[in-house]
Amino acid sequence: NAGVTQTPKFQVLKTGQSMTLQCAQDMNHEYMSWYRQDPGMGLRLIHYSVGAGITDQGEVPNGYNVSRSTTEDFPLRLLSAAPSQTSVYFCASSLDRESYYGYTFGSGTRLTVV
């Protein structure tokens, strides 16, 4: 089925470890973004991309890197994991930066940093 695929679904890291959260979409969407959702809170934008080769920072970019080498993939890298990065991470995409038809979200990656 078409949509946004995130892997892994669950991950436990030790403080200081690095890892990459994967996000792929097969809808030829130009716009992709990463959010984090902490318990009982809304979504906060980490990084976003308006097309291949173009990325920019969102509200909470520190500690995270992104790249967009293809239209389909938008990986999120944690450089040196900290307990404050324990959260649920969602990848979202839309047809273009001014899409009027809403975002399509992945099912999330639940990350615990110990």
Add this chain to the structure above:
Amino acid sequence: DAKTTQPPSMDCAEGRAANLPCNHSTISGNEYVYWYRQIHSQGPQYIIHGLKNNETNEMASLIITEDRKSSTLILPHATLRDTAVYYCIVRVANRAGNMLTFGGGTRLMVKP
């Protein structure tokens, strides 16, 4: 983006219409009303959006008052699978770089 106010929770009987209200009294002329929902442990799901006219799609209907200060999301025949937290968001389209500000939302419980 304008702030929204939603009741924290609502119940609805299965098969009946669920009417979820949202107040957005500070909405600007170029801001749209978007509705998303989040079923437990899943990613948010886009439902519908509108500017000033009422809108309907296969999932729901959106009724926006004439002064645009409030709106109602209608699920015409609620099922158990519609149990979720519903978020009303007011913003200028889905502009790149703007976060989606999900407030508290309304937790809808559909009961058999």
